[in-house]
Amino acid sequence: xxxxxxxxxxxxxxxxxxxxxxxxxxxxxxxxxxxxxxxxxxxxxxxxxxxxxxxxxxxxxxxxxxxxxxxxxxxxxxxxxxxxxxxxxxxxxxxxxxxxxxxxxxxxxxxxxxxxxxxxxxxxxxxxxxxxxxxxxxxxxxxxxxxxxxxxxxxxxxxxxxxxxxxxxxxxxxxxxxxxxxxxxxxxxxxxxxxxxxxxx
Amino acid sequence: xxxxxxxxxxxxxxxxxxxxxxxxxxxxxxxxxxxxxxxxxxxxxxxxxxxxxxxxxxxxxxxxxxxxxxxxxxxxxxxxxxxxxxxxxxxxxxxxxxxxxxxxxxxxxxxxxxxxxxxxxxxxxxxxxxxxxxxxxxxxxxxxxxxxxxxxxxx
Ligand SMILES: Nc1nc2c(ncn2[C@@H]2O[C@H](COP(=O)(O)OP(=O)(O)O)[C@@H](O)[C@H]2O)c(=O)[nH]1
Ligand SMILES: [Mg+2]
Numbered sequence: 001x002x003x004x005x006x007x008x009x010x011x012x013x014x015x016x017x018x019x020x021x022x023x024x025x026x027x028x029x030x031x032x033x034x035x036x037x038x039x040x041x042x043x044x045x046x047x048x049x050x051x052x053x054x055x056x057x058x059x060x061x062x063x064x065x066x067x068x069x070x071x072x073x074x075x076x077x078x079x080x081x082x083x084x085x086x087x088x089x090x091x092x093x094x095x096x097x098x099x100x101x102x103x104x105x106x107x108x109x110x111x112x113x114x115x116x117x118x119x120x121x122x123x124x125x126x127x128x129x130x131x132x133x134x135x136x137x138x139x140x141x142x143x144x145x146x147x148x149x150x151x152x153x154x155x156x157x158x159x160x161x162x163x164x165x166x167x168x169x170x171x172x173x174x175x176x177x178x179x180x181x182x183x184x185x186x187x188x189x190x191x192x193x194x195x196x197x198x199x200x201x
Numbered sequence: 202x203x204x205x206x207x208x209x210x211x212x213x214x215x216x217x218x219x220x221x222x223x224x225x226x227x228x229x230x231x232x233x234x235x236x237x238x239x240x241x242x243x244x245x246x247x248x249x250x251x252x253x254x255x256x257x258x259x260x261x262x263x264x265x266x267x268x269x270x271x272x273x274x275x276x277x278x279x280x281x282x283x284x285x286x287x288x289x290x291x292x293x294x295x296x297x298x299x300x301x302x303x304x305x306x307x308x309x310x311x312x313x314x315x316x317x318x319x320x321x322x323x324x325x326x327x328x329x330x331x332x333x334x335x336x337x338x339x340x341x342x343x344x345x346x347x348x349x350x351x352x353x354x355x356x
Contacts, residue, residue, distance in 0.1 A: 001212060001264050004250055075316070086267075110316070113247035137316075140332070197252050200208060200262040 003095040007111035007119030012104025015148035018181035024055035070103030078115035107136025132167035208262040211277040218274035243292040300349035307348035
């Protein structure tokens with residue numbers, strides 16, 4: 001079976017890299033062979049951070065530099081990312097999962113179905129509880145919406161249960177999961193969700 | 202790798218229901234109650250992997266090779282007693298008709314910026330709807346000041 005390709009998008013600083021860092025530990029324990037492709041604007045910052053984290057062999061983290069608006073390389077012309085994923089699969093034949101982190105983008109960013117089988121959109125509590133109500137395409141169309149930094153809710157005056165309920169409502173009942181990626185909370189549930197919906201392992 | 206409760210794995214397109222050899226085989230099975238269908242919305246048809254349920258409630262997981270595509274009538278399983286076939290459910294469409302070439306340029310540029318999926322027709326453009334039609338009509342409200350066009354079949 002081919003490796004599942006899962007996109008992770010969302011605004012700058014919402015916790016996309018933190019989610020990946022937290023997921024890598026859970027995935028390793030579950031025996032899911034993983035590799036990561038990061039998309040930064042003009043650096044390899046996120047890739048370096050993941051390599052330093054030491055949860056994956058450094059060569060299993062590849063970087064694509066978007067150069068321009070981050071959504072162009074995940075939607076309009078995802079060929080660079082597709083080629084990077086193909087190379088990873090050729091280099092690691094037993095691979096189960098390739099996570100593709102998009103560069104931080106706006107609420108309209110979406111992934112091409114030619115690139116990923118499934119995609120997660122990560123927003124955070126500190127961005128404001130009105131974000132789900134704004135109904136950006138990322139929030140409406142993602143297969144899974146993750147609302148991160150639940151720990152910050154009391155500090156930024158957000159009614160977290162209400163934010164979750166509103167997000168579920170605008171998404172017509174599609175999956176929404178809460179996390180505190182910095183402490184690893186809710187991350188097991190994200191991995192379980194991926195196993196059921198797209199990893200089948 | 203797959204426990205007893207796991208989904209039925211469907212990992213390749215075996216053929217098309219409209220092909221002659223498959224047509225006859227599936228027809229025979231249908232009479233014996235051995236034909237199951239998976240309905241997939243048009244908006245999801247480009248995906249290679251997904252968890253789905255057949256019309257008889259069978260839990261399945263599709264995981265196709267990158268070079269294969271889900272099309273209407275794709276046969277994903279056949280063992281002589283059971284066959285599983287894909288049905289692509291066409292999405293609703295919204296037809297747009299520009300008044301002139303100038304208006305068509307504006308309209309095309311606008312819809313392109315919105316990343317809408319469109320199908321071109323004779324003097325018209327059909328927008329493939331992934332979500333409620335009102336959401337799409339709302340995105341065109343401001344354009345009416347810049348270009349003259351009709352939304353056909355609008356309520
Ligand atoms: N309080 C809190 N901070 C977090 C959490 N997750 C990530 N952060 C912090 O948010 C910042 C941005 O995270 P990062 O993963 O780089 O975001 P990215 O730009 O979406 O990849 C970093 O300083 C993280 O330490 C969380 O669950 N709670
Ligand atoms: Mg990042």
